[in-house]
Amino acid sequence: MAVSVRDVAAAASVSVGTVSNVLNRPDKVAPATVARVTAAIEELGFVRNDAARQLRAGRSRSIGLVVLDVRNPFFTDVARGAEDRAAEEGMTILVGNSDENSDREGSYLDLFEEQRVHGVLISPLTDDLPRLERLRSRGTPVVLVDRESADRRFSSVAVDDVAGGSLAVRHLVETGRRRIAFVGGPRSIRQVVDRLEGARLAAADHPDVTLEVVETESLTVLQGRAAGEAIRARPASERPDAIFAANDLLAVGVLQGLMIQGGVRVPEEIALIGYDDIDFASATVVPLSSIRQPASLIGYTAVDLLLKEASLGDDFERDHVVFQPELVVRDSTRPRIGA
Amino acid sequence: MAVSVRDVAAAASVSVGTVSNVLNRPDKVAPATVARVTAAIEELGFVRNDAARQLRAGRSRSIGLVVLDVRNPFFTDVARGAEDRAAEEGMTILVGNSDENSDREGSYLDLFEEQRVHGVLISPLTDDLPRLERLRSRGTPVVLVDRESADRRFSSVAVDDVAGGSLAVRHLVETGRRRIAFVGGPRSIRQVVDRLEGARLAAADHPDVTLEVVETESLTVLQGRAAGEAIRARPASERPDAIFAANDLLAVGVLQGLMIQGGVRVPEEIALIGYDDIDFASATVVPLSSIRQPASLIGYTAVDLLLKEASLGDDFERDHVVFQPELVVRDSTRPRIGA
DNA sequence: CGGTGGGAGTGAATCGATTCAAACGCCCTC
DNA sequence: GAGGGCGTTTGAATCGATTCACTCCCACCG
Numbered sequence: 025m026a027v028s029v030r031d032v033a034a035a036a037s038v039s040v041g042t043v044s045n046v047l048n049r050p051d052k053v054a055p056a057t058v059a060r061v062t063a064a065i066e067e068l069g070f071v072r073n074d075a076a077r078q079l080r081a082g083r084s085r086s087i088g089l090v091v092l093d094v095r096n097p098f099f100t101d102v103a104r105g106a107e108d109r110a111a112e113e114g115m116t117i118l119v120g121n122s123d124e125n126s127d128r129e130g131s132y133l134d135l136f137e138e139q140r141v142h143g144v145l146i147s148p149l150t151d152d153l154p155r156l157e158r159l160r161s162r163g164t165p166v167v168l169v170d171r172e173s174a175d176r177r178f179s180s181v182a183v184d185d186v187a188g189g190s191l192a193v194r195h196l197v198e199t200g201r202r203r204i205a206f207v208g209g210p211r212s213i214r215q216v217v218d219r220l221e222g223a224r225l226a227a228a229d230h231p232d233v234t235l236e237v238v239e240t241e242s243l244t245v246l247q248g249r250a251a252g253e254a255i256r257a258r259p260a261s262e263r264p265d266a267i268f269a270a271n272d273l274l275a276v277g278v279l280q281g282l283m284i285q286g287g288v289r290v291p292e293e294i295a296l297i298g299y300d301d302i303d304f305a306s307a308t309v310v311p312l313s314s315i316r317q318p319a320s321l322i323g324y325t326a327v328d329l330l331l332k333e334a335s336l337g338d339d340f341e342r343d344h345v346v347f348q349p350e351l352v353v354r355d356s357t358r359p360r361i362g363a
Numbered sequence: 364m365a366v367s368v369r370d371v372a373a374a375a376s377v378s379v380g381t382v383s384n385v386l387n388r389p390d391k392v393a394p395a396t397v398a399r400v401t402a403a404i405e406e407l408g409f410v411r412n413d414a415a416r417q418l419r420a421g422r423s424r425s426i427g428l429v430v431l432d433v434r435n436p437f438f439t440d441v442a443r444g445a446e447d448r449a450a451e452e453g454m455t456i457l458v459g460n461s462d463e464n465s466d467r468e469g470s471y472l473d474l475f476e477e478q479r480v481h482g483v484l485i486s487p488l489t490d491d492l493p494r495l496e497r498l499r500s501r502g503t504p505v506v507l508v509d510r511e512s513a514d515r516r517f518s519s520v521a522v523d524d525v526a527g528g529s530l531a532v533r534h535l536v537e538t539g540r541r542r543i544a545f546v547g548g549p550r551s552i553r554q555v556v557d558r559l560e561g562a563r564l565a566a567a568d569h570p571d572v573t574l575e576v577v578e579t580e581s582l583t584v585l586q587g588r589a590a591g592e593a594i595r596a597r598p599a600s601e602r603p604d605a606i607f608a609a610n611d612l613l614a615v616g617v618l619q620g621l622m623i624q625g626g627v628r629v630p631e632e633i634a635l636i637g638y639d640d641i642d643f644a645s646a647t648v649v650p651l652s653s654i655r656q657p658a659s660l661i662g663y664t665a666v667d668l669l670l671k672e673a674s675l676g677d678d679f680e681r682d683h684v685v686f687q688p689e690l691v692v693r694d695s696t697r698p699r700i701g702a
Numbered sequence: 703c704g705g706t707g708g709g710a711g712t713g714a715a716t717c718g719a720t721t722c723a724a725a726c727g728c729c730c731t732c
Numbered sequence: 733g734a735g736g737g738c739g740t741t742t743g744a745a746t747c748g749a750t751t752c753a754c755t756c757c758c759a760c761c762g
Contacts, residue, residue, distance in 0.1 A: 026421070026502070028748055039712045044750055054710060069501055074477040075423065076748035078414035079717050082365070100434055116474065119458060135455065138413040162408055163365065245646045280648050307584045309619050309648055367718055378742045383720055393740060415718035418747050705761085712755075717748105725742070731735090 027070045036064035047072065078140065085115045087327060088136035089169075090129055090146040092213075094121040096243075096273065097302040098319050099147075102169065105323030106145060113331065115142065122149055124242075130155070137164060143330040145169050145323075153178070165333040167326050171214055172344060179329045179342045181322050185215050188315045188349035189222020192268045192297050193235070195313070195351055197226070199359040201266035201295055202233050207251045207278055208270025209240040216243075216270050219299060223268055236264060240274060248274035252281020256288050265294060266357075272298035272305045275312055279356070283309065295357040311354035318347050366409045375403035386411065417479065424454045426666060427475035428508075429468055429485040431552075433460040435582070435612060436641040437658050438486070441508065444662030445484060452670065454481065461488055463552075463581070469494070476503060482669040484508050484662075492517070504672040506665050510553055511683060518668045518681045520661050524554050527654045527688035528561020531607045531636050532574070534652070534690055536565070538698040540605035540634055541572050546590045546617055547609025548579040555582075555609050558638060562607055575603060579613065587613035591620020595627050604633055605696075611637035611644045614651055618695070622648065635695040650693035657686050 029047075033040045038061060045053050046061040053061075064070075078084045087110055091099040107117045118141065120132030129149050133156075136144055143165040148156070153173065160166045160178075168180035196204055206223050208216045220237065227235040238255070240247040248269060255263055255278075269275035275298030282288040282296075290296050290310050298305060301316035329343050368382045375382070377400060384392050385400040392400075403409075417423045426449055430438040446456045457480065459471030468488050472495075475483055482504035487495070492512065499505045499517075507519035535543055545562050547555045559576065566574040577594070579586040587608060594602055594617075608614035614637030621627040621635075629635050629649045637644060640655035668682050 026748090029750090030748075040749080041712055041751080042710085045711085048750080052710080057710080069497070071501065072477050073418070073479060073748055075414045075417035075479060076717090077750075079412070079418050079719090079748085080750050082717075084414065094433075095436065095439055097434065138411050140412060140414060158408070162410065245643065249646055277646065280646060283648055304584065307588055307616060307619060309622055365718090368720090369718075379719080380721080380742055381740085384741085387720080391740080396740080412718055415747090416720075418718085418749095419720050421747075703762105707758105707760085709758090710756085712753100714752100716751080719747095721746080722744100723742105726740085728738090728740105730737085732733105 026073075027068045028073070029070075031068060032061065032064050032070050035068060036061045082140065083142055084140050086118050086139065086141050087115060087330060088118050088120060088132065088139075088141045088144045088146075089323075090120045090122055090132050090136075090144065090148075091169075092122055092124050092147050092149065093243075094119065096271075096300075097304065098271070098300045098317070101302075101319035102323040102326075105320030105325075106327045107323070108320070109324045109327035109331075117327075124149060126150060126152075133159060137162070140164075143167065143334055145326045145330060147171060165330055167330045167333070169322060169326050172346070176342060176344060179333055179344065181326045181329065181345045181347075183317045183322070183347045183349050185218035185349070186222040186225070188299065188317070189219035189224075189268075190226040191222070191349060191351050192219075192299065192315055193223045193226035193233075194229075195353070195357060196266040196268065196295060196297060197230055197233055199295065199357055202230075203236070203264045204233060204266045204268060205236045205238050205255065205264035206268050206270070207238045207240060207248065207274055208243070209247075210242065211239075213243070219268075219270055240270075243271045243274055245273050245277040245280075248277020248279075249281040250277070252278035253284065254281075255294075256282050256284065260293075263288070263294060267294060267296045269296065269298045272300045272302045272312065272314055274298065275314070276304060276308055279308060279310060279312070291356050291358045292360070297357050301352050305352075306354065308356075310356045313354045313357040314352050316350045316352050322347065365412075366407045367412070368409075370407060371400065371403045371409050374407060375400045421479065422481055423479050425457050425478065425480050426454060426669060427457050427459060427471065427478075427480045427483045427485075428662075429459045429461050429471050429475075429483065429487075430508075431461055431463050431486050431488065432582075433458065435610075435639075436643065437610070437639045437656070440641075440658035441662040441665075444659030444664075445666045446662070447659070448663045448666035448670075456666075463488060465489060465491075472498060476501070479503075482506065482673055484665045484669060486510060504669055506669045506672070508661065508665050511685070515681060515683060518672055518683065520665045520668065520684045520686075522656045522661070522686045522688050524557035524688070525561040525564070527638060527656070528558035528563075528607075529565040530561070530688060530690050531558075531638065531654055532562045532565035532572075533568075534692070534696060535605040535607065535634055535636060536569055536572055538634065538696055541569075542575070542603045543572060543605045543607060544575045544577050544594065544603035545607050545609070546577045546579060546587065546613055547582070548586075549581065550578075552582070558607075558609055579609075582610045582613055584612050584616040584619075587616020587618075588620040589616070591617035592623065593620075594633075595621050595623065599632075602627070602633060606633055606635045608635065608637045611639045611641045611651065611653055613637065614653070615643060615647055618647060618649060618651070630695050630697045631699070634697075640691050644691075645693065647695075649695045652693045652696040653691050655689045655691050661686065 029043045122129035298314040301314040305312040372379045461468035636652040640653040644651040
């Protein structure tokens with residue numbers, strides 16, 4: 025049933041070595057021979073067996089990527105960037121979705137290791153770096169995505185979330201807001217903590233600015249909506265005049281929660297800013313201001329570092345790329361009239 | 364560097380065959396031996412080489428899935444369902460994103476074939492069934508997802524989109540609407556055509572109901588928003604009193620386009636219904652009515668058919684599962700007062 | 703005309719897990 | 733004590749592409 029190089033070789037009256045050369049280094053083979061072999065491949069419908077190729081090569085031509093949530097457009101974009109860089113080298117990306125679940129994360133790592141992937145890009149859930157350390161010591165390079173390793177023992181590509189948080193709050197203050205609420209959670213996610221930290225720093229610069237925290241269970245639209253409704257339900261005098269949401273999914277939810285039945289007007293009564301600048305942000309009822317992260321560039325760069333580490337081996341100095349986030353202003357933080 | 368069964372065998376003073384048995388049929392091996400081998404595996408940090416395994420087995424333990432758009436939650440759900448069923452058999456799903464691009468679709472098929480996947484699930488872009496026919500003739504089972512093969516030569520799992528279209532329009536008519544607009548496109552996508560067809564059929568039952576078509580370039584939020592704005596810009600007398608959007612992403616966009624700056628009220632002035640019932644639909648400013656498709660069940664069933672076909676071989680009679688869509692009513696089609 | 707350089711092609715060895723027919727002990731029975 | 737049966741273990745053969753040391757052969761040079 026299955027057609028192998030051996031069959032092709034026989035059909036073209038050459039040796040298996042020559043078939044392999046036609047496949048991988050056609051310039052080393054006489055044109056007439058190439059033509060004959062190509063014809064035989066075509067006729068027999070030969071398709072390379074990747075398993076055999078990998079076995080010989082020792083490594084697969086794939087790179088594993090473990091993300092927290094495939095549903096989040098931010099990660100989809102990261103994956104896209106990674107895919108682009110990988111494609112340049114004729115490689116592919118395998119995406120695993122940990123769903124913020126530690127077991128799933130582990131089983132993807134196991135799977136990837138058995139597949140002898142070229143390397144693993146991971147947005148790690150916990151601080152279980154020993155696990156990754158072990159993976160690397162067995163020969164699989166690891167690059168952290170969207171997180172920096174505390175002790176810098178892994179290459180990483182991250183965005184300065186503290187700076188991003190400051191950027192958001194500074195913008196709110198500059199447009200005249202004083203009573204700010206941070207909506208986000210859980211605190212186990214590093215990004216949440218950092219963005220809040222940045223917000224605190226920026227708020228501390230202005231004695232008359234207050235910063236309240238509204239905790240959520242996860243970074244989803246539904247949780248945001250609940251938070252928004254809760255804020256809308258308060259007496260007007262106790263509402264904040266601006267909300268900084270830990271990501272755009274939350275912000276979209278908050279916006280909906282606030283606006284139900286012509287509730288609170290955005291940005292007139294409450295300004296709103298999100299984080300990630302997903303495509304959706306510019307397309308909400310009131311277009312959302314946000315903090316942009318270069319998602320696909322992050323993925324692209326991560327693969328880049330991975331390839332570098334893979335080719336240089338252990339004597340390689342780990343790289344730690346940190347991108348700076350960028351403020352994107354839209355209607356949801358339009359300055360108050362007269363402010 | 365790499366630890367192989369051979370090394371484990373040496374460390375545990377057994378033969379490679381025994382190590383393999385411990386790995387795959389531990390019950391066939393004496394408990395004491397299992398323990399010794401397991402200890403050796405642990406100590407040496409042995410990790411199975413999947414490539415060698417596959418080479419021997421002839422097939423990989425993965426199933427390829429090619430979707431039109433990973434960003435669409437509908438497909439994410441299909442993938443999740445497929446993953447669940449695959450996991451029951453200890454298999455994995457590889458997701459390829461064709462992005463409605465025929466070249467990308469082709470290269471994923473090539474990739475999957477080289478990897479000797481167990482089978483391919485595909486939501487095909489074009490009607491290039493010969494391509495798939497060839498793939499299958501070389502031994503890779505194929506199941507069509509969200510589309511039925513015209514000549515029934517492939518197993519398929521689909522939803523009756525014509526029925527879904529009728530369901531939507533009938534609901535709009537029953538809640539008192541008469542001037543209906545269908546927003547969707549391009550016509551090259553089968554789902555769009557079928558849903559419109561269903562809408563036409565339902566409208567034809569009522570002589571006083573008109574059905575207008577507003578064409579879009581793709582099924583995205585942005586396109587929907589543009590369509591919504593265009594409709595809002597019309598004089599009130601020329602606006603439809605209900606809109607049926609070809610999918611929920613479009614519907615979300617239409618909603619936004621209509622509501623800008625307190626424009627048209629939904630559902631008072633214009634009712635709106637989408638298709639797919641993505642999670643987002645219930646979380647928009649005005650919760651969206653929609654037509655629900657059992658997305659994850661589709662994925663689950665598709666893998667099921669695939670496994671059946673793979674085990675039975677050619678003498679297998681192709682299965683054609685068709686699910687019926689379901690109407691989900693929310694605020695966006697609340698009946699008009701007094702209608 | 704012998705010698706040399708190099709382009710073209712060869713084919714056995716290799717990667718690592720799995721398989722399966724055969725061998726090995728060991729106990730029990732006749 | 734020979735023989736049968738059974739549970740356990742063995743190890744060579746296998747999957748298919750790639751590699752690389754080696755052979756061939758022809759052209760060109762002195």
